[in-house]
Amino acid sequence: MKRIRWIFVCAATVITAFTLTVGIRPILALRPAESPAGGAAVKIDNFSFGPADVKIPAGTTVTWTNNDDVPHVVASDDKLFKSKALDTDDHFSFTFTKPGTYMYYCSIHPKMTAKVVVQ
Amino acid sequence: MADFIRDNINKDGIDRRGFLQCMAWAGTGALYTMHGGILKSLPLMQGAASGMNMAKMKGADFSFIQISDSHIGFSKEANPDVTATLQIAVDRINSAAARPDFLLHTGDISQLSKPSEFDTAEQVLKGVKAGNIFYVPGEHDVLTDDGQQYLDRFGRGTKGKGWYSFDHKGAHFIGLVNVVDLKAGGLGSLGSSQLEWLADDVKQLKSSTPIVVFAHIPLWAVYPEWGWGTDDSEQALGYLKRFGSVSVLNGHIHQIMQKVEGNVTFHTALSTAFPQPAPGTAPSPGPMKVPAGQLRSVLGISHVNFVQGQHSLAIVDSPLAQS
Numbered sequence: 001m002k003r004i005r006w007i008f009v010c011a012a013t014v015i016t017a018f019t020l021t022v023g024i025r026p027i028l029a030l031r032p033a034e035s036p037a038g039g040a041a042v043k044i045d046n047f048s049f050g051p052a053d054v055k056i057p058a059g060t061t062v063t064w065t066n067n068d069d070v071p072h073v074v075a076s077d078d079k080l081f082k083s084k085a086l087d088t089d090d091h092f093s094f095t096f097t098k099p100g101t102y103m104y105y106c107s108i109h110p111k112m113t114a115k116v117v118v119q
Numbered sequence: 120m121a122d123f124i125r126d127n128i129n130k131d132g133i134d135r136r137g138f139l140q141c142m143a144w145a146g147t148g149a150l151y152t153m154h155g156g157i158l159k160s161l162p163l164m165q166g167a168a169s170g171m172n173m174a175k176m177k178g179a180d181f182s183f184i185q186i187s188d189s190h191i192g193f194s195k196e197a198n199p200d201v202t203a204t205l206q207i208a209v210d211r212i213n214s215a216a217a218r219p220d221f222l223l224h225t226g227d228i229s230q231l232s233k234p235s236e237f238d239t240a241e242q243v244l245k246g247v248k249a250g251n252i253f254y255v256p257g258e259h260d261v262l263t264d265d266g267q268q269y270l271d272r273f274g275r276g277t278k279g280k281g282w283y284s285f286d287h288k289g290a291h292f293i294g295l296v297n298v299v300d301l302k303a304g305g306l307g308s309l310g311s312s313q314l315e316w317l318a319d320d321v322k323q324l325k326s327s328t329p330i331v332v333f334a335h336i337p338l339w340a341v342y343p344e345w346g347w348g349t350d351d352s353e354q355a356l357g358y359l360k361r362f363g364s365v366s367v368l369n370g371h372i373h374q375i376m377q378k379v380e381g382n383v384t385f386h387t388a389l390s391t392a393f394p395q396p397a398p399g400t401a402p403s404p405g406p407m408k409v410p411a412g413q414l415r416s417v418l419g420i421s422h423v424n425f426v427q428g429q430h431s432l433a434i435v436d437s438p439l440a441q442s
Binding site: 046047048068069070071073077084085087088103104105107108109110111113 | 195196197230231232258259262263298301302303304305306343344345346402403404405406
């Protein structure tokens with residue numbers, strides 16, 4: 001009985017965590033380990049996005065992680081999404097629901113440009 | 120020093136020797152004088168700096184201080200205590216023989232535009248024995264609320280996103296904002312409304328009026344590959360062409376650079392927080408780590424002496440490290 005209750009508590013915790021992290025978008029401070037299965041990751045290193053060209057199916061969540069010692073802001077050219085200032089190790093996620101090519105840049109270091117292609 | 124000196128791998132014209140010279144300048148301070156648009160520079164020995172400064176001060180009508188890039192809130196390896204180094208900068212200003220008329224802060228007061236960071240900066244800068252402090256924002260100061268917090272704290276009474284001008288003892292000072300509404304793929308940007316304002320602001324001035332422009336990102340193409348330039352600066356400088364003496368003071372790149380173009384003298388100041396690499400000498404312009412004992416020799420303040428009539432503007436860049 002104790003064992004069943006323990007499983008129930010675990011399951012409830014997992015469901016709550018899932019609802020909290022996936023239910024609201026865009027999500028800040030999402031850890032890579034918590035990224036929904038099949039999500040794509042973009043690293044920010046040395047003032048550049050890598051990979052700079054991401055191809056994903058519609059419905060995929062992309063998570064950016066800032067590895068630099070300076071803050072960066074992930075912003076789409078068409079203002080569809082914009083992160084808060086991401087300090088070192090901060091994350092930003094956005095789920096792309098419609099096919100298309102999404103150009104984005106760092107709004108405070110605009111030389112940093114990249115794109116997400118949603119198929 | 121050997122930790123961060125690199126060879127000229129990027130073929131950008133900055134070799135090891137040039138970089139060493141640059142670092143020597145940053146470490147010892149340099150005196151810049153301008154006579155009729157011709158800039159003369161003279162690297163200063165640490166011990167001689169104060170003496171020469173004094174000699175220059177004798178003929179000066181007034182002086183002011185430029186400080187830049189305090190980055191309060193930054194706590195990484197390149198400088199774990201940026202509040203302490205800002206405090207040292209304030210102490211240096213206060214211990215100078217001559218009291219400056221005012222202080223210019225050319226942006227990046229904070230690291231992340233946090234209220235607590237602005238609070239700390241204001242608290243430390245309150246201790247400066249100078250008249251007013253005039254600010255322009257850096258990109259780190261406008262990260263939240265479209266820069267509203269910066270305007271409320273440091274930009275009261277300014278136009279647009281924080282630009283303004285004022286007159287001081289015959290010279291016209293213009294503070295410009297080139298860190299907002301930046302376009303993808305571009306550099307710093309002034310924008311059309313600010314340019315219109317600038318054209319109008321200088322319209323009534325006599326061509327003999329000395330002009331001092333200050334803004335965060337350099338208003339000349341220092342190194343566009345790293346975003347060190349401003350897309351529409353040419354247009355702004357076009358409005359200032361008829362003036363006999365134009366001095367442009369910038370921050371952002373955390374190192375001393377200077378250039379003369381006609382009657383325009385460009386100068387960038389050291390940071391009070393951490394140094395950044397010389398153009399092309401590192402994979403990115405991120406904070407440069409130097410041995411702890413050397414940090415204060417690559418941080419500093421700029422003391423600007425103004426001599427009316429001679430069109431002479433002398434800038435002494437002093438490191439925080441004391442001889």
